[in-house]
Amino acid sequence: xxxxxxxxxxxxxxxxxxxxxxxxxxxxxxxxxxxxxxxxxxxxxxxxxxxxxxxxxxxxxxxxxxxxxxxxxxxxxxxxxxxxxxxxxxxxxxxxxxxxxxxxxxxxxxxxxxxxxxxxxxxxxxxxxxxxxxxxxxxxxxxxxxxxxxxxxxxxxxxxxxxxxxxxxxxxxxxxxxxxxxxxxxxxxxxxxxxxxxxxxxxxxxxxxxxxxxxxxxxxxxxxxxxxxxxxxxxxxxxxxxxxxxxxxxxxxxxxxxxxxxxxxxxxxxxxxxxxxxxxxxxxxxxxxxxxxxxxxxxxxxxxxxxxxxxxxxxxxxxxxxxxxxxxxxxxxxxxxxxxxxxxxxxxxxxxxxxxxxxxxxxxxxxxxxxxxxxxxxxxxxxxxxxxxxxxxxxxxxxxxxxxxxxxxxxxxxxxxxxxxxxxxxxxxxx
Numbered sequence: 001x002x003x004x005x006x007x008x009x010x011x012x013x014x015x016x017x018x019x020x021x022x023x024x025x026x027x028x029x030x031x032x033x034x035x036x037x038x039x040x041x042x043x044x045x046x047x048x049x050x051x052x053x054x055x056x057x058x059x060x061x062x063x064x065x066x067x068x069x070x071x072x073x074x075x076x077x078x079x080x081x082x083x084x085x086x087x088x089x090x091x092x093x094x095x096x097x098x099x100x101x102x103x104x105x106x107x108x109x110x111x112x113x114x115x116x117x118x119x120x121x122x123x124x125x126x127x128x129x130x131x132x133x134x135x136x137x138x139x140x141x142x143x144x145x146x147x148x149x150x151x152x153x154x155x156x157x158x159x160x161x162x163x164x165x166x167x168x169x170x171x172x173x174x175x176x177x178x179x180x181x182x183x184x185x186x187x188x189x190x191x192x193x194x195x196x197x198x199x200x201x202x203x204x205x206x207x208x209x210x211x212x213x214x215x216x217x218x219x220x221x222x223x224x225x226x227x228x229x230x231x232x233x234x235x236x237x238x239x240x241x242x243x244x245x246x247x248x249x250x251x252x253x254x255x256x257x258x259x260x261x262x263x264x265x266x267x268x269x270x271x272x273x274x275x276x277x278x279x280x281x282x283x284x285x286x287x288x289x290x291x292x293x294x295x296x297x298x299x300x301x302x303x304x305x306x307x308x309x310x311x312x313x314x315x316x317x318x319x320x321x322x323x324x325x326x327x328x329x330x331x332x333x334x335x336x337x338x339x340x341x342x343x344x345x346x347x348x349x350x351x352x353x354x355x356x357x358x359x360x361x362x363x364x365x366x367x368x369x370x371x372x373x374x375x376x377x378x379x380x381x382x383x384x385x386x387x388x389x390x391x392x393x394x395x396x397x398x399x400x401x402x403x404x405x406x407x408x409x410x411x412x413x414x415x416x417x418x419x420x421x422x423x424x425x426x427x428x429x430x431x
Contacts, residue, residue, distance in 0.1 A: 195431065196400075196409075200419055208422045211236055222425060227255045231425060239422040241415050245323065245391025247276045250316060253395055253421060256430035257402060269311040269331070271402045272303070276316045279326070282355055287347045289354035295362055308360050314398050317348060323391040324348075325398065328356050334374045340384040340393035349375040385411045392417055399430075
C-alpha cells in the first residue's frame with residue numbers, strides 16, 4: 001500500500017513539473033545555460049526533491065497531492081478486460097457451475113445405446129423365415145404421401161374443429177385397410193372397432209395439455225390406490241410426442257387394462273398383466289428361468305384368480321433402451337415375441353415356456369405338455385419408424401390383443417394413442 005501511494009505521488013510530481021516547465025520545453029530557442037542563479041540554490045534543490053517524494057511532506061500536503069493525482073488519473077478511460085466468447089455448442093455441466101464444451105455430441109451415451117439396439121434388431125432379419133409373408137398395408141393413391149396422414153393426425157390430436165371428422169375418418173380408414181389385409185392373409189381376425197380411434201373432445205385435449213404444463217411438473221396428478229402408484233406431472237410427460245415411456249406410466253396403464261376387463265368381462269379376454277420388473281426377476285443370470293424369485297407373485301389368493309385360467313399372459317420386456325413384449329398365449333397355444341423393430345429373441349420364449357411349466361406344476365400340481373405349442377416371433381405386426389415409440393407400440397400390442405383384435409394400427413396413430421393414454425391415466429379409466 002505504501003509503495004502504491006509512493007508511485008502515485010511520483011507520477012503527480014512528474015506531471016506537475018512538466019506543466020510548469022512545459023512552455024520552456026516546447027520553446028526551441030530556450031537556452032538551458034541561461035538559467036537563473038537561484039535555481040542552483042539549496043532552497044530550489046530542496047523544493048525540487050520534495051516533488052519526487054512525499055516522505056518529508058506534511059500529511060495535509062500529501063493528502064492534497066494524492067487527491068490531485070487521483071483526479072487526473074480518473075480522466076482516462078478504464079481499461080476493458082478481454083471477455084472470452086460464449087461457447088455456442090452443447091456443453092456438459094460440472095460441479096460449482098463450471099462447464100466444458102462437448103466436442104462431439106453425436107457420441108452421446110444414450111445415442112450409442114439406441115444405435116446398438118437398432119443394429120441388433122435389424123441384424124436379426126436374416127433369421128426370419130422367408131416363407132411366411134409379412135403383411136403390409138398399401139395406401140390409396142390419394143393417401144400415398146405419409147405427410148398427409150401425419151397432417152390428418154395433427155388435426156385430430158391438437159385441435160377439435162369441423163375438420164376432426166375428416167382426420168378421424170382417415171385414421172380409421174387406415175386401420176380398416178390393414179384389417180382387410182390381415183383377413184385376406186388367412187387367419188381369422190376381428191374387425192377393428194370405431195371406439196379404438198374416437199377423437200378426443202375439446203375438454204379432454206385441454207385436460208391433457210394442462211397436465212403436460214410446466215406448472216404441474218412437481219405435482220402428483222394421479223394416485224392409484226390398488227397399485228400405490230403416484231404419477232407426477234414430470235412422469236406423465238413421457239407421453240408427449242418424442243419421449244420414451246417409463247415404468248410408472250406403463251405399469252399404471254396395465255393396471256387400468258385389468259380393471260377394464262373386470263368391469264366388462266364379456267367384452268375382453270381374461271388376461272394377466274405382469275409389471276415391467278417381473279421379467280428381470282424371472283430370468284436368471286445365465287438366461288434361464290428363475291422361478292423361485294417370482295413364484296409368490298401369482299398365488300390365487302393374491303391375484304384373485306388362477307393364472308392358468310387366463311387366455312393370455314403379457315410380459316413387458318425392457319432391453320436397455322428398447323421395449324418389447326412376450327405373450328403366453330394359452331388360447332392359441334403359443335409363446336409369442338413382439339418387437340416393433342422386428343427383432344427376435346429365442347431365449348425369451350424358452351424362459352417363458354419353462355416358467356409356465358413350473359407355474360402350472362406349483363399351483364395346480366399338474367404337468368402340462370407344451371411340446372406342441374408354437375414359439376412365434378410375430379412378423380405381421382406394426383413397426384415403429386423412429387427411435388422413441390417402442391413403449392407406445394408395446395402398450396397397443398397389449399391393448400389390441402387383450403380385446404382379441406388384430407394389430408390394426410401403425411406409426412401414424414402413435415401421437416393419437418399418446419394423447420388418449422394420457423387422458424385415460426388422468427381419469428384412471430381405460431376405454
